[in-house]
Amino acid sequence: MPLDRTSPVPLYFQVATKLQQLIEDGDMPVGGRLENEVELADRLGVSRPTMRRAIQYLVERGMLVRKRGVGTQIVHPKVRRPVELSSLYDDLAKSGQEPRTEIRSFELMPAPDHIAEALGVPEGTEVTWLERLRYAGGEPLAIMHNAVPVDLLPLRREDLDGRGLYELLRAAGHVPRMANQVVGARAATSAEARVLGDARGAPLLTMTRTAWDAGGRAVEYGSHIYRASRYSFELTLSS
Structure with missing residues (x-):
């Protein structure tokens, strides 16, 4: 998931957009769980606050939902x-x-x-x-x-x-x-x-x-x- 760190587009928005595309394309299936926030941030080379903000953006758009004891789950592509x-x-x-x-x-x-x-x-x-x-x-x-x-x-x-x-x-x-x-x-x-x-x-x-x-x-x-x-x-x- 390449990110353009020279772009004026915020990193959290780039991450959220790419995750959204994976969900819409079916690469991240509905009902599946998003991997741990810390591990995902490390793998993408972004800070934890950036990752958290990207996930929250998708939660607000109705594509992800946070469930206690379950984690962050993919609901459906919007x-x-x-x-x-x-x-x-x-x-x-x-x-x-x-x-x-x-x-x-x-x-x-x-x-x-x-x-x-x-x-x-x-x-x-x-x-x-x-x-x-x-x-x-x-x-x-x-x-x-x-x-x-x-x-x-x-x-x-x-x-x-x-x-x-x-x-x-x-x-x-x-x-x-x-x-x-x-x-x-x-x-x-x-x-x-x-x-x-x-x-x-x-x-x-x-x-x-x-x-x-x-x-x-x-x-x-x-x-x-x-x-x-x-x-x-x-x-x-x-x-």
Whole structure:
């Protein structure tokens, strides 16, 4: 695990990033234990405080858990999603996370005020309203709500069983090219926690998005919640 000691990136972060990659690649299997902190620090040639900080960073991200009498255990790789114009289904499939969808609601309805405004259509315009539970590797990850104008893409329930919404939009010639996206956070309600297999009040990441095609027409509105213990948005910043 080579470290760049001349880099401005802190050593603890380099160590944590490399351990995270080993976990995500399966080289450090879920359920396994991390070796002794002191031995690991000696083997990597870093100080014990640096090693401790790297491990704590991964604990805070939900990838490791400290258990008394057991040690530090690998819990699961967290789904990291780059903030770009793509669908969760596509990103999970690309990263080998085995996406699966449970359709909880599928109906045609007049667009409520806030959805009509987001889509730039008259209030009452008919949309397909979807509620889906998205799984990653057999574990519930996100509850997703979407509205798609019926005259843009007539959807069928069975279309969404094994395909992502953006794949269906692309196949119909409505390729999402631009989007406005707002990311936030809140606590899970009892109902949300029950569906996601989490505790009431567990932290959730929220995301609302409106996407447009190259012609400037809104193709979908989405309002999603994600388990913060299993999911994060990833941004690359530059100046």
